[in-house]
Amino acid sequence: xxxxxxPLRADARRNRDRILAAARDAFAESGFAVPLDDIAAxxxxxxxxxxxxxxxxxxxxxxxxxxxxxDLVTTARQHADAPDPGAAFFxxxxxxxxxxxxxxxxxxxxxxxxxxxxxxxxxxxxxxARAQAAGAVRAEITVDDLFTLxxxxxLAAHESTDPGRAARLLTVLSDGLRPPR
Amino acid sequence: xxxxxxPLRADARRNRDRILAAARDAFAESGFAVPLDDIAAxxxxxxxxxxxxxxxxxxxxxxxxxxxxxDLVTTARQHADAPDPGAAFFxxxxxxxxxxxxxxxxxxxxxxxxxxxxxxxxxxxxxxARAQAAGAVRAEITVDDLFTLxxxxxLAAHESTDPGRAARLLTVLSDGLRPPR
DNA sequence: TGCTAACCGGGGCCACCGTTCCGTATCGTC
DNA sequence: GACGATACGGAACGGTGGCCCCGGTTAGCA
Numbered sequence: 001x002x003x004x005x006x007p008l009r010a011d012a013r014r015n016r017d018r019i020l021a022a023a024r025d026a027f028a029e030s031g032f033a034v035p036l037d038d039i040a041a042x043x044x045x046x047x048x049x050x051x052x053x054x055x056x057x058x059x060x061x062x063x064x065x066x067x068x069x070x071d072l073v074t075t076a077r078q079h080a081d082a083p084d085p086g087a088a089f090f091x092x093x094x095x096x097x098x099x100x101x102x103x104x105x106x107x108x109x110x111x112x113x114x115x116x117x118x119x120x121x122x123x124x125x126x127x128x129a130r131a132q133a134a135g136a137v138r139a140e141i142t143v144d145d146l147f148t149l150x151x152x153x154x155l156a157a158h159e160s161t162d163p164g165r166a167a168r169l170l171t172v173l174s175d176g177l178r179p180p181r
Numbered sequence: 182x183x184x185x186x187x188p189l190r191a192d193a194r195r196n197r198d199r200i201l202a203a204a205r206d207a208f209a210e211s212g213f214a215v216p217l218d219d220i221a222a223x224x225x226x227x228x229x230x231x232x233x234x235x236x237x238x239x240x241x242x243x244x245x246x247x248x249x250x251x252d253l254v255t256t257a258r259q260h261a262d263a264p265d266p267g268a269a270f271f272x273x274x275x276x277x278x279x280x281x282x283x284x285x286x287x288x289x290x291x292x293x294x295x296x297x298x299x300x301x302x303x304x305x306x307x308x309x310a311r312a313q314a315a316g317a318v319r320a321e322i323t324v325d326d327l328f329t330l331x332x333x334x335x336l337a338a339h340e341s342t343d344p345g346r347a348a349r350l351l352t353v354l355s356d357g358l359r360p361p362r
Numbered sequence: 363t364g365c366t367a368a369c370c371g372g373g374g375c376c377a378c379c380g381t382t383c384c385g386t387a388t389c390g391t392c
Numbered sequence: 393g394a395c396g397a398t399a400c401g402g403a404a405c406g407g408t409g410g411c412c413c414c415g416g417t418t419a420g421c422a
Contacts, residue, residue, distance in 0.1 A: 009389055012399060035379060046401035048382075057380065111340075138353070144341065145349055151340075152333035159329050168321055169330055176357025190419060193369065216409060227371035232411065 016053045018043040023064050031158075032061055032108040058112075065109040069116045072096065076123035086136025089127045090174055093150075100154035101166035107154040110147055121147070138179050149173055197234045199224040204245050212339075213242055213289035239293075246290040250297045253277065257304035267317025270308045271355055274331075281335035282347035288335035291328055302328065319360050330354065 008016065022043035026034045036057050040047045054060040075095055082088035100106040110117060124143055131137040153173055157166035189197065203224035207215045217238050221228045235241040256276055263269035281287040291298060305324055312318040334354065338347045 009398060011389070015400080036381085037379075040401090046403095047380085048384095048402070049400055051381065052399065140349060141353070144343070145346060145353075148337045148341065148346065149334075149350055149353065152330070152337035155336060156329040156333035159333070160325065162325070165326060165329070168326055172319070172322070172330070172354065172357035174357070175359075175361060176353035176355070178356075180356060181362055190368065192419070196370080217411085218409075221371095227373095228410090229372065229412075230370055233369070238410065 012053075015043070015045055015049055019045060019050055019053060019060070020063060023060050027061060027064055027105040027108075028103040031104040032057075036060075061105070061108070062112065062114070062116075065105065065112070066116060068099070068103075068106075069109060069120055072099065073116075073119045073123050076120065076127055080123070080126045080130065085127070085130035085134040089131035089137060092124070092127055093174055093177075094170065096150060097153065097166065097170040100150060101157045101170075104154075104158050107151045110151055135179060137177050141177060146177075193234075196224070196226055196230055200226060200231055200234060200241070201244060204241050208242060208245055208286040208289075209284040212285040213238075217241075242286070242289070243293065243295070246286065246293070247297060249280070249284075249287075250290055250301055253280065254297075254300045254304050257301065257308055261304070261307045261311065266308070266311035266315040270312035270318060273305070273308055274355055274358075275351065277331060278334075278347065278351040281331060282338060282351075285335075285339050288332045291332050316360060318358050322358060 019039070023039045026039045026042055030038075036050060037047055039060070040050050043050075050060065054063060072095075076092055079088040079092045082091075110120075121143055124146065128137065128141070128143055128146065132139050132141070150173075153166070153169055156169060200220070204220045207220045207223055211219075217231060218228050220241075221231050224231070231241065235244065253276075257273055260269040260273045263272075291301075302324055305327065309318065309322070309324055309327065313320050313322070331354075334350060338350060
């Protein structure tokens with residue numbers, strides 16, 4: 001949108017990159033709740049420097065998750081063309097589940113309002129509707145239901161160190177979404 | 182445990198009861214995170230008075246949830262004698278789900294360490310083991326899985342006002358817990 | 363009715379965290 | 393090499409929330 005930004009000074013650009021990298025790691029480890037001072041310390045800068053580059057903590061978070069959510073949207077749209085709507089839907093759920101199990105901020109990212117999440121919402125709605133039309137998913141489930149379920153799954157997965165738990169719970173959740181026998 | 186407590190002065194007892202009632206309502210509405218000042222205001226007393234009766238906010242919370250968790254344990258133990266282990270297990274899950282959907286502090290209550298929750302844990306473990314032995318529930322699920330899943334679900338479910346959502350999500354989870362077809 | 367002890371209210375302290383300000387250091391250029 | 397603009401860092405601010413203490417009041421008992 002604004003490709004012709006004024007060039008940053010060398011140290012500024014370097015610090016901006018370090019802040020983004022530190023924020024990426026810190027948010028992934030501890031979620032949005034991580035203190036901003038921790039991010040600054042991890043980047044080797046002061047809190048003031050973080051605010052020079054990002055107006056608020058939320059803006060920094062947005063900058064961190066934008067790429068990830070965009071990838072999710074892309075993946076969802078790719079699955080929308082698959083021949084088997086049910087398989088495509090559950091494949092995407094597995095992808096989302098792996099993402100959420102690996103990074104603690106995925107749950108927070110899905111709660112941030114904005115066009116990014118709206119896109120994700122819409123892309124998943126397509127997948128869900130096709131899977132439901134094919135009879136692979138219970139008809140009464142909504143996209144909001146799905147988001148809520150996955151946000152809880154992510155919360156649950158990060159409450160323990162049991163590495164198999166996320167996989168077990170994802171299986172439970174996925175199978176529960178299928179129509180009753 | 183200590184039935185013969187020294188008699189409280191009339192006004193002290195009245196205030197204690199009002200604080201407990203206010204805390205019960207406030208915790209149910211907003212979870213443990215509700216400010217203690219709000220509870221005090223709701224009870225019509227000052228924050229200092231709350232601390233005269235309960236040493237910490239957690240102690241107050243304990244006092245509020247003890248009766249509820251005890252009821253849950255009793256219910257679980259009653260279900261342990263039922264002839265159909267699978268039906269008993271899922272009936273208890275429905276009971277727990279209703280509790281968690283109605284009161285926002287259920288999730289927090291299940292996270293408090295202590296003998297009360299340990300009892301609940303043990304009682305549910307019996308239900309789960311019997312249901313698994315009867316082939317009504319997937320064998321790989323643990324009690325911790327169940328607790329974690331329900332705690333997170335309660336947290337996430339309260340983020341929306343859709344009254345049917347809790348029921349839908351509970352159905353999904355319950356069906357997902359059944360062995361694969 | 364008057365004394366004593368317990369109790370009440372709320373102002374205040376401390377810790378935490380997001381945010382801002384300002385003196386200083388660094389960069390880029392002439 | 394020096395100067396102006398820019399960026400840096402960390403100390404300070406403001407708000408929030410748990411927790412405690414002081415001065416006044418009230419209940420209980422003689």
